[in-house]
Amino acid sequence: MIEIKNAGKTYRQGTSEIHALRNVSLGIDRGEFLSIMGPSGSGKSTLLNLIGGLDQPTSGEIFIDGRALHGISDDELTLIRRRRIGFIFQFFNLLPILTAAENVALPLLLDGTPFSRLKSKAVTLLEQVGLGARTEHRPEQLSGGEMQRVAIARALITDPAVLLADEPTGNLDSHTSEDIFILLANLNKKGQTIVMVTHDPKAAAYGTRIITLKDGVLSGDSSHAMEGR
């Protein structure tokens, strides 16, 4: 479903070049829950950004459902992000001016659908993540865990091909983190493809497959069964 062929990413910092990712090749199947691990600066977030179309590779190719993400215009890439990819960030990244329901509906609002037609879907998703009673609250009125659940609901509203999570519990306590992982695992059980970046082995263990990056190079790839927990 996701095909990465010899992807590389180089940044320029002053006069020197930084190779964030070198020749990474990887295939991710539909329904997989892939955990990407590695120490700080290993290139895991860069890889996630490339898969999510937030950034373009300097070299190599990336495909989602056979559709190339490399070498396309910014607008095409943006529309793929809007319609095919769901993002969950470490810092939730909700818009403070919108209510929980409006934040969830946002990707489809961008497509021009009026909020009145989206509200019921947004509320249903919020109910699914356990926030049925908080639909009209603004982010500042929610706890960290609740904000991340809103972010998950927002990521799901477009029925994305893949859910990308970048350290989704990096800003949460351990109890809340576990709730979030369980929620993600349940989504995966229902067939949702998930790619998650984490540096925590315990968190990675929720995935069905773990890959490891080191210095921008793929250094390990193994499959795990859920029963291991």
Added chain:
Amino acid sequence: MNLTNLLRQVSLRHIKYQKAQTLLALAGISLGVAAIVSIAIVNKSVLRSFEESFQNATGRAALQVTGAQSGFPEEILDKVRSVAGVEYAVPVVETDGLLAAGKERSIMILGVDVLTDGQIRSYSLAQENADIPDPLLFLARPDSILITRAMAEREGIVIDQKIRVETVLGTRTFRVRGILNPEGPAKVMGGNLAVMDIYAAQMAFGKEGRIDRVDISLMKGEELEAVRGRIRAAIPQGYTVETPAGRTRQIEGMLSKFQTGLNLISIFAIVVGMYLIYNAVSISIVQRRKEIGILRALGVTRGEIMRLFLAETLVISIVASLLGVAIGILFAGSIVGVLGKIVSIWYARTAVTGISVSWLHPVTGIACGIAASLAAAIFPVLAGSRISPISAIRSAPWSEEGFFTGKRLNRAALFFILLAASVYALYRFAGFSPLLRSSGFLFSSQIFFLLGLSLVTPAFLRGFLTLFHRLLAYRLGSTGMLAGLNLGKNINRNAVAVAAIFFGISVFVNSAGFVYSIKSSVTIWLDAVVRADIIVSDGHPSSSTNAQTIPMPVDIWRDIEKVPGVRSADPWRKLYMDYKGKRVLLSSVDMVRRGEYSHFMVVQGREQELRRLLPNKDNVVVSEPFAEQFGVKPGDFITIPTPSGPVRCGVVAVVVDYLYDSGTICMDINTFQRHWGDRLADHFSVRVKPGEDISRVKDAIQRQLGTDRKLYVLPVREFKEEIRKAMDQTFVFNYALSIITMTIAGFGIIITLLASVLERTREIGILRSIGMLRWQVSAVVLLESLLMGTAGGILGCVAGILTGRLTLEGARYSSAVEYFIPAGTIVWALFMAAGLAAVAGIYPAHRAAKTNVVEALTYE
């Protein structure tokens, strides 16, 4: 901590990183200062040109005797010459002519006594006249004329060439006997001057036996005031004995209302600049909140924080003011000619050739720029100094309300609105107290009112956004929703940008309403007074109110009446005269003939009385400004200076008359001719017979009478249109200043939006990450800008209508001037506010759209 160190290490770096913000603040203040400086310079330059003209034209003369514009008997000269202490007294005939060569040019013609004038004025002839021993002597021949070098070069005229000049007796041919170097009188009117022998001039311009002026030099050691007193005693009443400087002061008084108006409007520009500075400093404080916290934690006191930000403002304001002064001087150079033209059309003829800058102009400009900037910065700086070190470092939430909390805002708004109302009440009921009853005092009530209203802007914006949210936002999809919500987030700051737009638009609507009301009122008056079908004049219609026409012999009306199709023709004569030291307009018409089809707009008195008491009697009607200025009402008597001595006239009525804002006296033309001995006319009002084609009659008049002189024969509709055009020209400065004010307000929007975009970098990153297209990001920012512009536009229109009424009242033209709401301009102003705001939003929108998603998501 040392302030200089902080300035050097911290502030300079911020200026470097916030280039756009700094440059816009700088540009705003510069433009405001430029507006004030340029208006002050052009006003001064026009007065200076009058002063120079008087100095050059009067030479060594210490005193001048003047009478009515049509001249006075030569016998006065002998009386003056016999006064003890008078060294020389020389006669002058001063008149206008049209040089009929290439492009028609209006020139001043001086008729001087060739034998004695050299004692007062010195003439220097160019080298090509080397064989002429005394230039003036050559003028003894009646067709001789001297012209200036400037005119000769411009028109390509050489010695002995014949030139054609339009005079009251028609087109006359003169021979150029010499070219004058640009010295003394030859510098007058930018060189548009010719000199003739006085007797030839009297003949050519229909002034036989009359002169316009006596220029007097004093014997050594004589007291000026003593000689002046003796001259006054020796000649009949009604003549003015004035120094050349006194004549300049007279002109100054005449132009004061017009020039004060321009000065006051230019102040608006700097006030809008204050909003810009307020916002720029507020934004800077919000963006540097953490830095302030760190500095406070490191031991910088509140006072030092205040001084630091005020010092930054001071540096920017000094640079901006210097720049503003330079731009102002450049502006002045390019617009001084336009002002000269307006003054020439409506007040007195002048040719401004250059600008006159005194040390006071830059000093005033710089002082205004610095004072306005510091005053605008003080409140945000006070708020910044209250930032606690802990909250800033921990990034704890901080109210952006700053110094102006909701309650304080409302209280301050109420205070200013009450202050405005009190000032207005004082003005209204101050009677004739010159200080309280001045347009400047009334103007201060406008400023207080606008300040009060701008403090209500946050509440207005909140209401406007709620309405937008309910009615429109969701129809515009995500763009509408986000734009409305974003604006609501920093309501106070956005309100300041809205206030700047509101202020700019209010100035525009104020000016437009004022101009529209004057134009409409004048149109109504013109329709009542000018009821003829055709106007025949010897000058351009716009010169109906100035001294540039070349009058025609009054008896031409008989020739006009002989033209087939003409039902009647009657003359109108106008001239300026001194009344109690003030210049007023004397207007005379044939009351019997004119009364058949036209009427006065009577304010006090009865029209029937007027028709009975004016024809060929020593009675007059006066205009409202005259009545107010000299405290005159129907039933009173005024003594009018005439060439045949003072004449006591009864005031029959006070009427509406817009011809001259310093005051008009109107009398029957027969009375005028009897006392002035003047048989000239400036216009003829012609009525055509019923059923006759006006344009055919017009052509016939032109054909039959336009052979010997250049005639303007215009159907009355075209004549009125020309008057309206001339009025538009008069208000060109009002429009220009409105545009400057709006530009500054536009800068305010750019600063606000740029800051907003910068602060929302992360938000924009989020939106882009979940699929918002670049154009959608741009659209949100543009819509925000559009909403700010529209909100400011609506409030500005309301404020502009209210302040426009005050401006009109302050101008005190006439009680008949009504305020007309300029509906068309208001629609245009709303579009302009929204459009300008949208244009101002383009750059911030572009910046927002360019946001790098990955970097934005990590932006703190």
